[in-house]
Amino acid sequence: MLEKILTDQFRKKLKLLFTDIQNQQDRRDEEEFAKDEQRIKTQLLSTVDPYPPDVLLDEDFLVAAIDGSGTDNLMLLDDVRVHLFSTASILVNTNTQAEQVFEPIRTELIEEELGEQPHLETHWHSGVRYDASKKLAETLAEVYPVKDIANLVLPFFKDHSGGSISAYSDFTGTEYERRVPSLKDISSLISRERILTNPIVHEEIRKVSEYAAAHNILTSKFMPKYVMLDGAMSVFMHHVFKYPSMPSGFMLRELASLARKENVILCAVSKNHTIPFAHKIAKMARDVFGEGAKWFCHLPCSSDPGGGLHIYEDRTYIPPRLAVPYLFSFSRDNRPSRIDFDRIWWLETIFVKDDPVATRNNEKALFRELEFMSRDARWYGYPVALALAHEQCKLSYEDLRLAREICRDVRIEMKLDSVKTEPYRADYNL
Amino acid sequence: MRIDKDTLGELYGRVGVGNQTMLGIMGNNRDVSVGEIFMIYSQRDGHERVFFFRVLGLENYLRQVDDMARVAGTLMVEGDAYLSGIERNMLLSVDGKMLGYAEKIKDEWKFRSPRRLPDHLAHVYRPIAGTSDEVVQEMLGSQTDGEVYVGDLQIGEGTLDVPIMMPSKYLAMHVGIFGSTGAGKSNLMMVLIKSLIDTNLEAVTNPQEDLPKISAFCIDPHDEFAKGVDNYGIQNIIESMDQNTRSSLIGDFYYLTTHLSATQKEIRRYGRDIRILWNEIQPRDLYSIMEFSSEMYAFIEQVYSIHHENWIDTIITMNEEEDDIGTTKGTLRAVKRRLKFVERSPIFIKSGQSVLGDIYRAMESGRVLVVNTSLMSDMEQFLLTTIVTRTLSDLRRALKSSGNLSDFERQAQSRLPNSFFSSIKKSARSFYGVGGVADDSPVRDPRYLPVIQITVEEAPSILNPRLMRGQSVFKDISRQGRKFNIGLLVVSQQVSVLDNVILSQMNTEINLRLGNEREIKACIENASVNITGFENEFRVMSRGEALLTASYRELPLPVKIPLFDDVFERDMDRYKGKSSKKKVKHEL
Numbered sequence A: 001m002l003e004k005i006l007t008d009q010f011r012k013k014l015k016l017l018f019t020d021i022q023n024q025q026d027r028r029d030e031e032e033f034a035k036d037e038q039r040i041k042t043q044l045l046s047t048v049d050p051y052p053p054d055v056l057l058d059e060d061f062l063v064a065a066i067d068g069s070g071t072d073n074l075m076l077l078d079d080v081r082v083h084l085f086s087t088a089s090i091l092v093n094t095n096t097q098a099e100q101v102f103e104p105i106r107t108e109l110i111e112e113e114l115g116e117q118p119h120l121e122t123h124w125h126s127g128v129r130y131d132a133s134k135k136l137a138e139t140l141a142e143v144y145p146v147k148d149i150a151n152l153v154l155p156f157f158k159d160h161s162g163g164s165i166s167a168y169s170d171f172t173g174t175e176y177e178r179r180v181p182s183l184k185d186i187s188s189l190i191s192r193e194r195i196l197t198n199p200i201v202h203e204e205i206r207k208v209s210e211y212a213a214a215h216n217i218l219t220s221k222f223m224p225k226y227v228m229l230d231g232a233m234s235v236f237m238h239h240v241f242k243y244p245s246m247p248s249g250f251m252l253r254e255l256a257s258l259a260r261k262e263n264v265i266l267c268a269v270s271k272n273h274t275i276p277f278a279h280k281i282a283k284m285a286r287d288v289f290g291e292g293a294k295w296f297c298h299l300p301c302s303s304d305p306g307g308g309l310h311i312y313e314d315r316t317y318i319p320p321r322l323a324v325p326y327l328f329s330f331s332r333d334n335r336p337s338r339i340d341f342d343r344i345w346w347l348e349t350i351f352v353k354d355d356p357v358a359t360r361n362n363e364k365a366l367f368r369e370l371e372f373m374s375r376d377a378r379w380y381g382y383p384v385a386l387a388l389a390h391e392q393c394k395l396s397y398e399d400l401r402l403a404r405e406i407c408r409d410v411r412i413e414m415k416l417d418s419v420k421t422e423p424y425r426a427d428y429n430l
Numbered sequence B: 001m002r003i004d005k006d007t008l009g010e011l012y013g014r015v016g017v018g019n020q021t022m023l024g025i026m027g028n029n030r031d032v033s034v035g036e037i038f039m040i041y042s043q044r045d046g047h048e049r050v051f052f053f054r055v056l057g058l059e060n061y062l063r064q065v066d067d068m069a070r071v072a073g074t075l076m077v078e079g080d081a082y083l084s085g086i087e088r089n090m091l092l093s094v095d096g097k098m099l100g101y102a103e104k105i106k107d108e109w110k111f112r113s114p115r116r117l118p119d120h121l122a123h124v125y126r127p128i129a130g131t132s133d134e135v136v137q138e139m140l141g142s143q144t145d146g147e148v149y150v151g152d153l154q155i156g157e158g159t160l161d162v163p164i165m166m167p168s169k170y171l172a173m174h175v176g177i178f179g180s181t182g183a184g185k186s187n188l189m190m191v192l193i194k195s196l197i198d199t200n201l202e203a204v205t206n207p208q209e210d211l212p213k214i215s216a217f218c219i220d221p222h223d224e225f226a227k228g229v230d231n232y233g234i235q236n237i238i239e240s241m242d243q244n245t246r247s248s249l250i251g252d253f254y255y256l257t258t259h260l261s262a263t264q265k266e267i268r269r270y271g272r273d274i275r276i277l278w279n280e281i282q283p284r285d286l287y288s289i290m291e292f293s294s295e296m297y298a299f300i301e302q303v304y305s306i307h308h309e310n311w312i313d314t315i316i317t318m319n320e321e322e323d324d325i326g327t328t329k330g331t332l333r334a335v336k337r338r339l340k341f342v343e344r345s346p347i348f349i350k351s352g353q354s355v356l357g358d359i360y361r362a363m364e365s366g367r368v369l370v371v372n373t374s375l376m377s378d379m380e381q382f383l384l385t386t387i388v389t390r391t392l393s394d395l396r397r398a399l400k401s402s403g404n405l406s407d408f409e410r411q412a413q414s415r416l417p418n419s420f421f422s423s424i425k426k427s428a429r430s431f432y433g434v435g436g437v438a439d440d441s442p443v444r445d446p447r448y449l450p451v452i453q454i455t456v457e458e459a460p461s462i463l464n465p466r467l468m469r470g471q472s473v474f475k476d477i478s479r480q481g482r483k484f485n486i487g488l489l490v491v492s493q494q495v496s497v498l499d500n501v502i503l504s505q506m507n508t509e510i511n512l513r514l515g516n517e518r519e520i521k522a523c524i525e526n527a528s529v530n531i532t533g534f535e536n537e538f539r540v541m542s543r544g545e546a547l548l549t550a551s552y553r554e555l556p557l558p559v560k561i562p563l564f565d566d567v568f569e570r571d572m573d574r575y576k577g578k579s580s581k582k583k584v585k586h587e588l
C-alpha cells in the first residue's frame, strides 16, 4: 500500500480531485458568500465585550454541562454487540464573590443528587429481525426519565406548530391525525427502523443518555443558569411524517420546554460543525474587529428578519429545526465553534421584534457570559464546564482495553464460555 | 478474614501503571513526601493482599493536561485566563517501589517479595498514625520482630507505633551502621545500648523463660555514650537502676577508660581503667592492625616460638648488637619501631593489674561495656579491640571444639597466653560447664551463651582491604563469628572503603543519611535487600532516619530512630525493681 501512496501518480489523482472541488463547489459558494458578505459584516457579526478578569457578578450562578462517550463494540458475542456508554454531568460555580472562578461542584455532591459520575450504561441487541429496534426502544424508555408518551411527544408538536397543538385532541384535522396511532410508545417513534445500524443505535442511546442527564439536572436541587450539551441541536425529521424520525428528537424538545419552564438557558456547543465558510466569517471578523477580538455571528433562518443566508440555502439542516445557531470565537488560536439555542426560548428571551438594537444587546449580554465561562487556560475559548464534562466521560483507549479485559474476567467468573473477545482479525494476526 | 480497610489509613489514590518493582500511583495532591509508605489493598481469587509501596519520586500533575507548557503559555498570553478548581484537579503522580506484600495464610501474616502486582486501579491507602498502627504491626510482624529495639516504622515525616526490632540471633551475623557526620550514629549507638540493656533486663527478670542475653563491647571514640550527646546518657540508665538490677545487669562496672582518675565522679564508680598486659598480646593481634614484611614476620614468629607470651618484652629489650636469633639489624629495628606504641602506651603494660579477665567475664554474663577510647591513639584502639575480640573468640572457639571441660581447658590453653588463661580458668569453667565444673562435665553450645557484639568504630582504618589482606581477627570473625555467637557491629561514615569480605558477611545494615553520591551508591550495592532506586530517598533523609535492610527480611524498613533522651525519659522507671517502685508510691 505504502508504495502506491508515495507515488506521484497518487498525488496527481488528489490534485485532480481538489481542482474538481474547487471548480464546482467553491466557485459557486464564493458567489453565494459574496451575496451575504455585507449583511454578515454589518448585521450579524458582533464583538463580545468581555468582563474584566476580576469581575464580581451581582449574582453568581451555576453552569451545568453534560457530555457522553462510549463504544458500540465493547464486546462481540457472535451477532450480539455490547455497547457501553459513559455520561458525565458537571456543575461549576462562577463564584466570583469568593474569587474561586468556575469552581467545580464536588463530585460527591453531584453524585448525591444525580447518581454515580460518570454514569455507565450498557446495551446490546442481536441481528435477529426487529431486535435492534425492540431493544433500542427498551433502553431509551429505561434511560429517559419521562415515561408518559404524551408528555414526551407533545412538546415537539407544540413548538413545531407554534402552540396550536398542545394535546392529542389537537391532532384532529391536522396532517398528523393519521399518525396518532403511531405515537403510542417509544418503539413507535423509531421510524428509521430499517436502517438501525450499530453506529446509529449507539448514537441514539448516547444522545438520549445525555438528554436524560440534562433532564435530571433540570429537576435537581442545583438550579443552574445554563445547561450545556455537547454537539448541535439538530433534529432529524421524517420527510413524510413531518416529525422527528427518532425518539431523541422528541426528547430534545421535551428537554427544551422543561428548560424554559425552569428558566434555564439550554444550549449545545460543537467544536466541529458543518457551517460552510466559517473560516471566511472568522477572517471577516478579524478584519473588522482586529486580530485578537472575541466575536459571535448569528446564523439566521428564513423566518428571521432578512431571511436565511445564501451560503446555506441548499443545506437544509442549517439552521436546524427549532434551533438558533451562532458561530463564535473567544480565542485567536482556535477555529470558530458553533453554539445552538432553543428557538422558542430565543424568540421569547433574546429576540425583540422590530428592534435589532435591543436584540443585539440581548445577544451581547448572553455571549458575554458565555465568553466568561470559556477562559480556563487548559481549554481557552471553550466553555470550561463542557471541557470538564468531556474529560470526565471520555473513554480512553486504555480504559476500553481494561473494560474489555474485565468483561472477559466476569464471563470467566460466571463460568460462561471463555469466548474470545478480541476482534476477529486478531485470530489471524491481522 | 476480611481486613477492615478503614484501619489501613486514608484513601489516597489509585494504582496507575506499574511492573513488579516500580509503580505509578495517581492521587490527590496532598502533602506527600519521598519515603512515605502507601498500602495497596488488593483482592483476587479470594486472596486478600496488602502491598507496601514506597514513594521514591513525586511529580505534580494537572489532570486534563498533557501539555503543561501550553497551559502556562495561555495563562501568560491571555491575561484573563484562569484555572478552574485547580486544587482538586492537581494530582500527584507518585513513582515508587513495590516493597512486597503481606498475605494472611492460615491466620498468620506472611510477607513476600514483590513477585506479583496489585490490580490496576486498586485503592491506595496512606497510613495514619493512631489508626493504622495495629494492622501494620500485625501485617509486618515477620519483618519487624526481634528482641533489640532500633526505632519505629517511619511513614514519610511521621512514624507509626510499629517498633522495629532486630532478632538477637542475627547480631552474630554482623551489623553495619553507616552514616555521615551528624547523621545520628552516636545517638543510634546509645539507643542500641539501651535496647541491649533492656533485652538483658527482660532475660534477668524472667529467668524461667530462657530469653537471650546480649553482651556488647562498645567503642566510644568521643566519650559520649556515658554522659550522652544531649541530656542523658547510659550513665543515667545505670543510675536509675535499683541496686539489685544494677548488679545483675552491669556487675560493678560498665565503663572502661584510659584514665579512670580523670573521670567524672559518678561515672568513676562504675568504671575501670583499661589495662592490658604485654603478655596478653599475641603476634597475630599486631598482624591484624599493621603490616609486616615477611622478614619481620619470620622474626616475630621465631621469638614467639621460644619466648611465648613474653615475646614483646623479649624483643623490646633485645640488644641490637648481640643478635642471638639471627635477624638483621634492620628487621629488629623495624619490629621495635612497630612495637614502640605498645611500649609507650599507658594501657598496654608490662606488669600490673589487667582488665582483660573482667572484660571476658562481663562478656560471658550478658553485659554491656562502654569503652572510652577518646584518649587513645588509633593504634591503641585497634589493638585493644583486636585483643578483646581475639581472646573472646579463642575461648569460644575452644569451647566449640570441645566435648567436656577438660577438652576445653586443653584447647584454650593451647590458644591463649598461659598466665591469662590461668586467671580466668575458673570463671570459664563455670560459664561453660553444664551441670557442674568437673573435668567431664559436658560443655554448652556457644549458641546458647550470650551473643557478643564487638563494635568497630572508625571502621575504615581497620577494616580496609589493605589490612584485611593479612590475617585479621575481624576477617575471621566476620566469616565464622556466627558459630561462636560473636558478631561485629561496624560503625562507619563510609561504605565504599570497607573490605569486601566484611561487607559480604554483613547481614543487617542500618543505613543513615550518607555524605555523598558515591557512598549512597556503595550503600545501595551493599544492602542485604535490593534497594535499587532508593537514591532519592537517601538524598532527602534527615538525621535519625534510617533504612534498615537485612538478609533475613524481604522488606527494607524505613526507621525513625528516636532520640535517646526521649526513650530514656519514657522508660526510666523500668529499671527500678518492684520494691522500689512501691516505695515511690508510698512517698506519694
Ligand SMILES: Nc1ncnc2c1ncn2[C@@H]1O[C@H](COP(=O)(O)OP(=O)(O)O)[C@@H](O)[C@H]1O
Residues within 6 Å of the ligand: B179, B180, B181, B182, B183, B184, B185, B186, B187, B188, B229, B230, B543, B544, B545, B560, B561, B562, B563
Ligand atoms: N534520631 C534522632 N532524632 C533527632 N535528632 C537526632 C537523632 N539522632 C541524632 N540527632 C541529633 O543530631 C546530632 C548529631 O547526632 P550524632 O548521633 O552525634 O551524629 P553522628 O554520631 O552520626 O555524628 C545530635 O545533636 C543529636 O541530638
Ligand SMILES: [Mg+2]
Residues within 6 Å of the ligand: B182, B185, B186, B187, B222
Ligand atoms: Mg558521632
